[in-house]
Amino acid sequence: MAARKSREIRLKSRPNGMPTLANFELAEVEVGDPGPGQVLVRNSYMTVDPYMRGRMMDRRSYVPPFQIGEAMTGGAVGQVVAAGAGAPFKVGDHVQSMAGWREWFVSTGMEMMQKIEPIPGVGIQSFLGALGMPGLTAYAGLLKIGEFKPEDSVFVSAASGAVGAVVCQIAKAKGSKRVVGSAGSDEKCAWLKKIGCDEAINYKTCGDLTAAVAKAFPDGIGVYFDNVGGSHLEAALANMRQYGRLAECGMIEQYNAVDPPPGPRNMILVVGLSLTMRGFIVSNHFDMVGDFMRDMGEWIKAGKMTWKETIYDGLERAPEAFLGLFKGENFGKMLVRVGPDKAV
Amino acid sequence: MAARKSREIRLKSRPNGMPTLANFELAEVEVGDPGPGQVLVRNSYMTVDPYMRGRMMDRRSYVPPFQIGEAMTGGAVGQVVAAGAGAPFKVGDHVQSMAGWREWFVSTGMEMMQKIEPIPGVGIQSFLGALGMPGLTAYAGLLKIGEFKPEDSVFVSAASGAVGAVVCQIAKAKGSKRVVGSAGSDEKCAWLKKIGCDEAINYKTCGDLTAAVAKAFPDGIGVYFDNVGGSHLEAALANMRQYGRLAECGMIEQYNAVDPPPGPRNMILVVGLSLTMRGFIVSNHFDMVGDFMRDMGEWIKAGKMTWKETIYDGLERAPEAFLGLFKGENFGKMLVRVGPDKAV
Numbered sequence: 051m052a053a054r055k056s057r058e059i060r061l062k063s064r065p066n067g068m069p070t071l072a073n074f075e076l077a078e079v080e081v082g083d084p085g086p087g088q089v090l091v092r093n094s095y096m097t098v099d100p101y102m103r104g105r106m107m108d109r110r111s112y113v114p115p116f117q118i119g120e121a122m123t124g125g126a127v128g129q130v131v132a133a134g135a136g137a138p139f140k141v142g143d144h145v146q147s148m149a150g151w152r153e154w155f156v157s158t159g160m161e162m163m164q165k166i167e168p169i170p171g172v173g174i175q176s177f178l179g180a181l182g183m184p185g186l187t188a189y190a191g192l193l194k195i196g197e198f199k200p201e202d203s204v205f206v207s208a209a210s211g212a213v214g215a216v217v218c219q220i221a222k223a224k225g226s227k228r229v230v231g232s233a234g235s236d237e238k239c240a241w242l243k244k245i246g247c248d249e250a251i252n253y254k255t256c257g258d259l260t261a262a263v264a265k266a267f268p269d270g271i272g273v274y275f276d277n278v279g280g281s282h283l284e285a286a287l288a289n290m291r292q293y294g295r296l297a298e299c300g301m302i303e304q305y306n307a308v309d310p311p312p313g314p315r316n317m318i319l320v321v322g323l324s325l326t327m328r329g330f331i332v333s334n335h336f337d338m339v340g341d342f343m344r345d346m347g348e349w350i351k352a353g354k355m356t357w358k359e360t361i362y363d364g365l366e367r368a369p370e371a372f373l374g375l376f377k378g379e380n381f382g383k384m385l386v387r388v389g390p391d392k393a394v
Numbered sequence: 395m396a397a398r399k400s401r402e403i404r405l406k407s408r409p410n411g412m413p414t415l416a417n418f419e420l421a422e423v424e425v426g427d428p429g430p431g432q433v434l435v436r437n438s439y440m441t442v443d444p445y446m447r448g449r450m451m452d453r454r455s456y457v458p459p460f461q462i463g464e465a466m467t468g469g470a471v472g473q474v475v476a477a478g479a480g481a482p483f484k485v486g487d488h489v490q491s492m493a494g495w496r497e498w499f500v501s502t503g504m505e506m507m508q509k510i511e512p513i514p515g516v517g518i519q520s521f522l523g524a525l526g527m528p529g530l531t532a533y534a535g536l537l538k539i540g541e542f543k544p545e546d547s548v549f550v551s552a553a554s555g556a557v558g559a560v561v562c563q564i565a566k567a568k569g570s571k572r573v574v575g576s577a578g579s580d581e582k583c584a585w586l587k588k589i590g591c592d593e594a595i596n597y598k599t600c601g602d603l604t605a606a607v608a609k610a611f612p613d614g615i616g617v618y619f620d621n622v623g624g625s626h627l628e629a630a631l632a633n634m635r636q637y638g639r640l641a642e643c644g645m646i647e648q649y650n651a652v653d654p655p656p657g658p659r660n661m662i663l664v665v666g667l668s669l670t671m672r673g674f675i676v677s678n679h680f681d682m683v684g685d686f687m688r689d690m691g692e693w694i695k696a697g698k699m700t701w702k703e704t705i706y707d708g709l710e711r712a713p714e715a716f717l718g719l720f721k722g723e724n725f726g727k728m729l730v731r732v733g734p735d736k737a738v
Contacts, residue, residue, distance in 0.1 A: 279661060298664045298665045301662045310659035312656025313658040313659060313661040314661070317645065317658070321642045321645060321674070321675070322448070324678060325672070326671070326672045327670070328671070329663075329667065329669050331668055334668060
């Protein structure tokens with residue numbers, strides 16, 4: 051085969067505060083044929099996630115920072131369109147990888163590539179959402195980090211999102227009597243009730259969030275699954291039960307702050323109520339993948355697990371999709387279609 | 395016996411912000427003879443502790459609030475001077491109880507009274523400090539809540555205090571290679587090094603606390619034992635190792651705040667470093683008392699455990715002693731002598 055053009059998105063400059071389109075640039079590179087042991091992949095979908103904001107900063111974190119002038123990386127699903135001799139995948143295989151933010155790539159062994167087995171009736175892009183990292187994040191965060199037990203009431207922030215919606219539905223599937231999610235629109239809140247939440251709080255219109263959470267949890271919160279931090283964390287702390295647990299998954303409220311915002315004013319409740327607040331990173335919980343895929347398969351079959359996706363079309367729209375995460379423009383998992391579902 | 399006068403300290407009004415002497419009043423009551431099953435106790439020492447500030451507020455907490463116009467309560471040690479028929483203690487028994495803030499009392503069964511066996515060469519008042527609740531707080535907080543392992547470096551705030559000094563010495567006795575405490579004077583810091591701390595930080599003179607902690611922990615902190623909250627918590631968070639634990643024992647920095655101060659600005663590190671922040675109340679860990687007393691006995695005998703006490707003389711000085719806690723006027727455990735060591 052001849053070399054082909056692949057477009058990719060590079061980090062042009064490090065954002066200060068809220069990123070803008072000017073922080074990104076679209077570039078074109080030539081992608082050659084796979085050598086021995088390599089495969090050529092055409093991506094179908096890539097994911098944009100809030101955690102990527104952290105990688106745009108040059109700071110100590112759990113993943114290394116993106117480098118200026120280089121293509122960014124992140125989750126993607128695609129299909130093998132050519133394979134070199136002795137390659138671990140064959141033409142037609144669906145694969146997920148960390149080689150997002152681009153259309154085509156030849157594997158180098160660094161892409162953390164894995165073959166995926168599409169589930170009939172479930173789009174391949176779900177492996178970037180409910181059946182992928184966000185889903186596993188929900189599963190590990192609620193069950194292991196949050197030590198959820200059926201008697202726990204559960205509060206979930208950013209509940210209609212890729213992680214939050216799965217958390218809500220796992221808590222319900224596992225028998226929680228009270229699951230309440232927060233989201234930023236009435237449409238999202240209505241959907242949360244449709245998927246089983248006992249109540250939903252529109253944090254943009256509810257007024258005092260602490261009071262709204264108190265009203266939703268007259269007996270207090272057993273587990274708070276935190277995707278937001280900031281005022282949500284403060285409202286949750288104010289309403290935790292004794293021995294409650296806070297699974298700290300993310301704090302999107304502050305990812306774009308130029309000066310780090312002050313933390314919750316009621317941290318003292320951690321002492322008085324014997325709370326446990328525990329942060330986690332999904333990549334430390336890959337040991338749960340087997341259980342996760344088994345349970346998700348059952349819940350999907352039983353009609354207990356559904357999710358929303360917002361899909362932007364074309365690699366060139368990836369920066370826009372990413373920025374949309376911080377404005378709540380996604381309803382559910384935010385994805386970018388960068389190629390056809392089937393490439394061969 | 396005839397009735398006798400006993401002085402007691404009552405809460406006169408609820409403090410707003412930093413308490414003053416005007417929030418307390420000294421009163422005198424008559425104490426009669428013990429009836430059947432009761433004992434008459436003369437207190438020798440009472441304790442003042444930062445947590446009592448919380449009880450002066452009318453709010454939800456792990457112990458009920460003090461009532462205005464009533465004698466306050468808290469830890470005390472004393473001796474039984476008279477016993478009614480069938481009483482569970484006999485004349486001469488040393489007892490600890492929650493009937494502090496007074497000189498004499500007749501037991502009603504509500505005082506959580508326990509007999510104590512004085513240790514030769516160790517003052518009876520130690521049962522209010524290193525051998526009592528503060529010591530057990532240190533023991534449970536470091537070993538159970540902080541899940542200390544010998545490879546952990548340990549940072550302790552208010553390290554020369556009743557709890558902190560025991561934490562430092564347990565960590566050293568259990569093999570930690572790096573234990574650093576913070577305190578509010580050079581004298582306290584010098585003493586911390588004498589009892590085995592590898593370094594001590596005078597938080598009043600060190601300048602930027604986060605930088606001082608970073609310098610003291612080039613490889614990061616494994617366990618932070620928090621007695622202070624606020625800026626200490628922020629400085630600790632900034633220097634935690636991955637999977638580090640924060641044992642949240644108290645937050646004296648904010649007990650007197652009229653408006654709750656903002657929390658740490660770097661809470662996001664809880665996520666990125668997979669930290670566990672866990673609050674606790676010593677009364678939930680009484681199951682550890684046996685192990686605690688056994689270990690403390692051994693460490694004292696081996697010369698590995700020492701502590702400081704600041705003793706104010708006379709019940710009338712108890713409010714002053716309590717207020718002194720928030721100005722760092724105590725060096726080690728703050729106590730008030732309210733009667734003779736031996737009452738019979």
